[in-house]
Amino acid sequence: xxxxxxxxxxxxxxxxQDAELTNKEISFKLHKSVATIHERVRxxxxxxxxxxxxxxxDRKKINKGLIAFSHVLLKDHSAAxxxxxxxxxxxxxxxxxxxxxxxxxxxILRIATTDxxxxxxVS
Numbered sequence: 001x002x003x004x005x006x007x008x009x010x011x012x013x014x015x016x017q018d019a020e021l022t023n024k025e026i027s028f029k030l031h032k033s034v035a036t037i038h039e040r041v042r043x044x045x046x047x048x049x050x051x052x053x054x055x056x057x058d059r060k061k062i063n064k065g066l067i068a069f070s071h072v073l074l075k076d077h078s079a080a081x082x083x084x085x086x087x088x089x090x091x092x093x094x095x096x097x098x099x100x101x102x103x104x105x106x107x108i109l110r111i112a113t114t115d116x117x118x119x120x121x122v123s
Contacts, residue, residue, distance in 0.1 A: 004049065007032065011040055012049060019053045064094075064112040071105040082106065 004012075010030055014021055021029075027037040044050045059065055072089075074081060082100065089109065090098050097110040 002043070002047065004044070008040055008044060008049070011037065011044065015041075015050065015053075059112055063114050066113050066115050067096075068111045068113065070109040070111060071101075072107040072109060073104070074106045077106065 007030060011026060014026055014029060023034050023037045023041060026032075026041075027034045030037070041050070059067070072085070074085060085107065086098055086100065089095055089107070094111045094113050095109055096112050099108050099110075100106065101108055
């Protein structure tokens with residue numbers, strides 16, 4: 001795998017800010033030729049620096065305005081159980097991310113859901 005240089009890093013930064021930038025727009029911003037940018041972006045994808053291009057959805061527009069983090073502690077810590085939990089929990093559409101942790105908890109989940117029902121709050 002080839003090392004990346006400052007131009008590659010600049011391309012990655014620009015694409016992180018706006019993945020819809022064209023090679024022409026990137027080339028203008030970095031004062032490089034379109035062909036150079038095209039080749040570098042292709043190489044960055046091939047080498048895995050760019051894994052995928054995604055769309056960031058406005059959660060409020062899809063009625064998922066609340067982000068909650070949930071800590072999970074499992075009774076069984078075998079590799080099979082940990083793996084099975086991770087495979088099953090991500091099947092829930094509300095679970096955006098699932099991270100295996102060290103320390104007190106086994107996992108932390110990032111969950112997107114509708115707003116909390118505030119009628120059950122304690123005064």
